[in-house]
Amino acid sequence: MYVAASGLELALGIVLLPAWLIAAVTTGLQPGRRAVGRMRRMSRIALVLVSVALLLTAARLVVYGLLARHGWVFVADRRLFTTFVMLLPAVIATVVWTVPWLASAARNGVSPARAKPRARGRLPDPAAPVPLEEQSRARSPRHVVPPRLAAFGGLGCFAQMFLPPDRSFWISLGAYGLITAAVGGLLVWRANARLQRLLTGREIPRRRAVAVRLGTAVVVLGTVVGLANYGIAGSRLPHTFSMMKGEADWGGGAAGQHHDMAGDHHMATGTGGADEVSVDELRGPRSGTPDRRFSLTAQAKKVKLASGKTVDAWTYNGQVPGPQLRVTEGDLVEIKLRNELPGKTPVTIHWHGVDVPNGEDGVAGATQDAVLPGKSFTYRFRVEESGTRWYHSHQAASEQVDRGLFGALIIEPKKQTRPMDKDVSVLAHDWQTDKGTVPALGALDELERRRAEPGEKVRIRLTNTSGSTREFAIDDVPYKVTALDGTDVHKPTALKGKKLVLGGGNRMDVEFTMPDGPVRVTDGSAPDAGIVYSPDGKGVLKADLNGPEFDPYSYGGPKRTALGPDSDFDRDYKLVFDEWLGFYDGSFGLKQTINGRVFPDTPMLMIREGDVARATFINRGNEDHPMHLHGHHMLVLGKNGKRASGSPMWQDTVLVRPGEEVQVAFKADNPGIWMDHCHNFWHSKLGMVMHLAYDNVTTPYEIGGPVGNKPE
Structure with a gap:
């Protein structure tokens, strides 16, 4: 609902600017028609265009109300100021002053109140000239300025995403109000100047008018270019x-x-x-023999997915995903990272979801310097928890994780309360291949069939290693969600046909008992891929991704x-x-x-x-x-x-x-x-x-x- 309303608001913001701009230009052209018939026709066109702009404005107000239902915080910012400070006052002025005048001119060509007594009750001759007094009234600032100011408000709605969010309410109110008032004052001054020229008969020479407009365009363009250059320079982060x-x-x-x-x-x-205390002092045990020792080498390698598509990958130990690391709760773990990536590409390892000492967290620039090619770094920590975790680089992660620097980290509990016959890690990822972006489960971008005997207990550890939210389905078997982000769910209940939603970095453990027929695990991003378990390893089952969404907020027992x-x-x-x-x-x-x-x-x-x-x-x-x-x-x-x-x-x-x-x-x-x-x-x-x-x-x-x- 919110996304739809927000998208509609964005679309209306884009449309409002040209709608009010065209209405303002047409309203401004109306006084220039010297014959009554032509003024009447132009007034009708202007009235229609203003009405369209008013309807679009009303639609924006309705959408604003829909967004406000989600809470005041969702509308009490740029939306509030562009709509109610920049746009709405001009719209109200248009309704009060401009619309009645246009309606009158559309009917009569001149105001009935200004028509000669003998002409009242019948329409003036279309070919008759519009009296100077009527032309001056048509050019009155209160008739022509409101639509122009509304066009400026439409510009504010159009440019809303360019405006800074979450600034002080009162400062923003003052700034938006003063800018709108200044533009309104400028428009009134300009309208009065044109009115005076009409009354005195002193028109600006055409060449001078063209020169002024060209000069204005150059100034505006120069200002935009200057602001862009200032924005580029001012946005650069220090070295x-x-x-x-x-x-x-x-x-x-x-x-x-x-x-x-x-x-x-x-x-x-x-x-x-x-x-x-320095983060360098917040490290894991420096002494003692590790219970588990691993070595991970970051290196570049071309990797083929199941379909044969090629990934120009960065890997741990030459494979994607990286090696699965399995440890037990209470273990002292030592992992040596060596960097053999090309060029000067540094790297780290972050232990996602593991509450390690701060100095072992693997964040470049915060808890360590990233490891340069040819160098190494050793992480040591004792795991005091259990569950599904994962590891990945935390140096330029938008590129490094995207290219494959990640893997599964499974921490077994000291005491197994639910032993499994099959314990499978599924790391969903989007790969950049020679054929474009390819979603996959690990390196599986095609359907894979596996054997599982009826009665076997199966645990699927779903992990979303990409940034976008993913939806999974477990088809044709009752199952339980037994852990969220590696932490056990209390008293989970059986589910079937649900859509399992995981945000970037989230994990979800799903457990089921293998039935006589096939079971399918599917990532909605790759509906034709996935894993099918069956007793003979040849099962066929269509994915169903249309089920209702799983609600973790109400699942399980308090x-x-x-x-x-x-x-x-x-x-x-x-x-x-x-x-x-x-x-x-x-x-x-x-x-x-x-x-x-x-x-x-x-x-x-x-x-x-x-x-x-x-x-x-x-x-x-x-x-x-x-x-x-x-x-x-x-x-x-x-x-x-x-x-x-x-x-x-x-x-x-x-x-x-x-x-x-x-x-x-x-x-x-x-x-x-x-x-x-x-x-x-x-x-x-x-x-x-x-x-x-x-x-x-x-x-x-x-x-x-x-x-x-x-x-x-």
Whole structure:
């Protein structure tokens, strides 16, 4: 509903400008008709065009009302000012002054009140000249200015996406109001000047008029070019800067003693006091024999998908996805990363969904320098949790993950409560191949048939490694969703025929008992691909992706948790996601904003160890935002004002769709500087990145620099 209304509003904004512009031009031409018949005809045309523009404006107001039903926050920004400050006053003036005049002129050619007594009651002669007094009345500013000012309001609606979101209400009200008043004053002055020329008979020579118009066009074009160049230059990020550049947001609570860490007063390591901690000190155990040891080498390789399509991939150990890493809860894990990528391409590894010590998090420019070709880096941490996780590069991730630098990480529980006969990881991804973009399950872009005996217990670990939201189906068998983002669901119930939705970075475990017939696992992005299990390995089953959407907010049984909607929160953050057309780091695109800002000027969420925090995510844009908080698990409290009623939802990545308001809570129990960003990496690349920073933690690492840290 929200997406449809927002799209309709965008379409109306595009149409309103030409509609009001044409209506304004036609209304302005009407007084120039010197014969009564021609003025009458032009007045009728102008009246029709103004009526069309008024209907489109009414439609925009209706759509505004539909959007307002989702909450005041969804309309109390640019939509409010362009509609009610820039457009609506001019529209009201048009209805009050311009429309009655046009209606009168359309009937009579001249105003009945101004007609000679003997002419009243019958239409004037069409060939009769329009009296000068009537021409001057037609050129009155209150007749011609309102449609022109409405056209300016239409320009505001058309250019709404170019205007900055989430600025101060009163400053925005004043700015939009003053600009509109100034334009209105200019239009009135211009209309009065033309009226005076008519009354005095002093017309501007044609050559001079053409010169003025050409000069105006040159000035406007020069201004646009100048603003574009200024926008390009001003949007470029510094070569080196601290990722803690944004303004500190203490969530309404008391500021910590190291409040100078954020903003322009970033505190370097060694300057903050006795309790200051560097991320380099927040590492896993440096000693002890690892229970599991892995070696991952980043290298370029041409890889063929199941269909034979070729991917110019970047891989871990020469395969896509990378090797599956299986460990057990409580293990001390050591992973050595070596970079053999071409050129000067640096790389890292982030352990998605694992609450590792901050120094092991693998975020370039925040917790380490990215690893240059020919170099290596060793991660060591003890896993204190279990479930489906995954790993991927967190250096220029929009390119590196896209090209294949990711893999599955499975943490087995110490005690198996639900042993499986088949435990399968399915990593859905969009590959850039020699034949274009190809969605696949791992490297399977075609249907694959596998054998499974009736009665076998099967677990499918679904993982969405791409940025876009995906829909999955498990066909022809009852199943249970047993884990969300690797955390067990309490008292799951049997499902069948549901559409399983996963945002970018999300995971979902599905378990079923193999029946006598075939079972199909399908990704809606690749409906002709997928996996079919059957007793003979030759099963045939058509995918059904038309089922109702699975609702995790009401699924499973309630369970007492330490956190909840009624907890006493030390911090309360409000984060509004929006879109802004403009320049970012020298390129033009649809910037993805948080509270009206793009990284590195996004809010820096400041917190102290032990705090209990609540965050409200509000998506005012038109695209899904899977918000991923590193180093913590968030308890999802509810959506759109309705509390979650099923099993507690502990997630590291929370999907916030357009028009939604999602509340989460978490405990500040893992000190560090943690990235918090949209897991659609293209959105991260366009600015939707922020950080959660503990007040006594500092970092010696910076973005850019000689290594080229780029923490998308």
